[in-house]
Each structure stands twice: as structure tokens, then as C-alpha cells.
Amino acid sequence: MSEGKIMKKIIIGNWKMNPRTLKEAEKLFSAVAKSISALKKTEVVICPPTLYIEKLNKISKKIMLGAQDAFYGDVGAFTGEVSGEMLYNVGARYVILGHSERRELGENNNDINKKIKASLAAGLRPILCVGESVRDPDHGYFNFVKTQLEECLAGVNQKLFSKIIIAYEPVWAISSTPNRKDATPADSEEMVIFIRKILSLKFGKEAATVKIIYGGSVNEKDAKDFLQNGGVDGLLAGRASLDAKKFMEIIKICEALNK
Numbered sequence: 001m002s003e004g005k006i007m008k009k010i011i012i013g014n015w016k017m018n019p020r021t022l023k024e025a026e027k028l029f030s031a032v033a034k035s036i037s038a039l040k041k042t043e044v045v046i047c048p049p050t051l052y053i054e055k056l057n058k059i060s061k062k063i064m065l066g067a068q069d070a071f072y073g074d075v076g077a078f079t080g081e082v083s084g085e086m087l088y089n090v091g092a093r094y095v096i097l098g099h100s101e102r103r104e105l106g107e108n109n110n111d112i113n114k115k116i117k118a119s120l121a122a123g124l125r126p127i128l129c130v131g132e133s134v135r136d137p138d139h140g141y142f143n144f145v146k147t148q149l150e151e152c153l154a155g156v157n158q159k160l161f162s163k164i165i166i167a168y169e170p171v172w173a174i175s176s177t178p179n180r181k182d183a184t185p186a187d188s189e190e191m192v193i194f195i196r197k198i199l200s201l202k203f204g205k206e207a208a209t210v211k212i213i214y215g216g217s218v219n220e221k222d223a224k225d226f227l228q229n230g231g232v233d234g235l236l237a238g239r240a241s242l243d244a245k246k247f248m249e250i251i252k253i254c255e256a257l258n259k
């Protein structure tokens with residue numbers, strides 16, 4: 001799991017469709033950027049709504065920017081869509097793909113597979129979200145995640161594979177899920193081990209270099225536990241990333257642990 005000399009951990013903020021205005025977005029982004037000057041072992045990525053990316057990219061280069069989706073066509077008659085190349089050109093370097101909130105709107109593993117390939121070709125690093133909606137007593141959720149991985153990663157170029165980040169996000173733990181439950185670091189750890197096994201069967205040694213992160217209501221109180229005991233290379237925060245202080249706290253915890 002090497003990345004140069006230091007295996008950096010990664011903290012990603014998914015702003016979803018927030019905040020309401022560019023002004024608020026600039027304020028939030030600047031507040032985070034101001035306090036992260038000394039980071040050496042943690043990479044920070046913020047995924048704001050697409051139309052804020054270009055502006056935010058001008059505020060600070062200390063935070064990498066990501067989109068929350070990218071279409072698989074590169075140019076042409078695709079009303080309403082935005083390509084990976086367009087996102088790259090305005091400053092995005094990452095893209096969340098297959099988020100459960102998009103799957104809920106009808107996106108399937110085949111769509112996500114095409115988006116991963118197109119995003120990689122455009123130079124973006126895909127953050128592929130996988131995760132079950134329920135944990136059934138028969139442990140069928142392992143097979144569910146396996147199918148997501150296999151279908152979303154089918155035919156992905158072996159050489160580009162290590163650019164992909166896998167975000168394990170159990171849907172039942174995400175803050176927007178009604179009657180959500182807390183996942184534990186142990187829940188994360190066992191799934192991370194499973195995911196790495198599936199990846200190594202498919203991609204061999206390269207699987208060891210892929211970052212696997214956890215997301216699902218992570219906050220400044222449980223981030224340390226997930227980073228220490230969840231088997232992960234980083235965290236994906238939704239709600240907590242909309243609060244500069246909380247998000248900064250998570251970043252600082254990560255930096256302090258990652259020695």
C-alpha cells in the first residue's frame with residue numbers, strides 16, 4: 001500500500017446539493033483551506049455541487065476538488081449531462097460515482113461502470129461508492145457488495161485501476177437514510193477485508209494499493225475509531241463536511257494518527 005514514501009490517508013467531503021449559494025460555498029471552503037496549511041500525511045478532497053468547482057479551485061490549491069457525478073459520453077447530444085473532461089478542465093481531479101442517492105434515482109452498476117471508464121480516461125480519480133441497504137441475517141449483503149464491485153469495475157484497465165478509491169458506505173448508516181443506524185468500526189473492518197479480497201481476485205497485486213475508505217455519518221467524535229479500527233485508508237463525510245469546524249477536526253484527527 002505504498003504511495004511514494006508516505007501512504008497518505010484521504011478525507012473526502014461530499015457536500016451533496018449544499019450550500020444554497022456560491023457565497024456560502026466560498027466561505028465554507030475558505031474556512032477549511034485556511035486551517036490546513038501544515039498537512040503532510042492527509043489528502044483533503046471536497047466534492048461540492050459541480051457549478052461551484054471552478055470558483056472554489058481559485059481559492060486554494062491545498063484542497064483537491066471532486067465532482068459528485070460525471071457522464072460517460074465525452075461530448076454531444078446528452079442534455080443536462082457533464083463530462084469528465086469538462087470537470088477536469090474546471091479543476092476537478094476526483095469524482096464520486098455510484099453514490100446511493102444517485103442509485104436511488106435509477107443509476108445502475110452498468111451506468112456506473114461506463115462512468116468509471118470515462119472518468120479515468122478524462123484523468124479523474126473515481127471514488128466508487130458501494131454498500132448494502134440492509135444487513136440481512138444470512139449475510140447476503142456481502143454478495144450484494146461483491147456484485148456491485150464486479151459489475152462496476154468490469155473491464156476497467158488494469159493499469160488505471162489503482163487510481164480508483166472504493167468508498168464503503170452502508171446505506172443504512174448514511175445520515176439521510178430514515179431510521180438510520182450507526183455502523184461500527186468492526187462493521188467497516190470486516191467489509192474492507194472482504195472488498196480487498198474481491199479486488200485482489202480481480203486485479204491481483206494492484207488491489208493492495210487501492211484506497212478503501214468508510215462513509216456513513218462519520219463525525220468528529222467517531223472518526224478516530226473508524227480510522228484506527230475500521231481498516232480504512234480514509235473517510236468520506238457528508239453532513240459533517242458542511243461544518244468547517246467538524247470537518248477540520250476530522251482532518252486533524254487523521255493527520256495526527258497517520259504517522
Ligand code: PEP
Pocket residue numbers: 014099169173174175176215216217218236237238239240
Ligand atoms: C454520504 O452520503 O456520502 C455521506 C458520507 O453522508 P453522511 O456522512 O451525511 O452520512
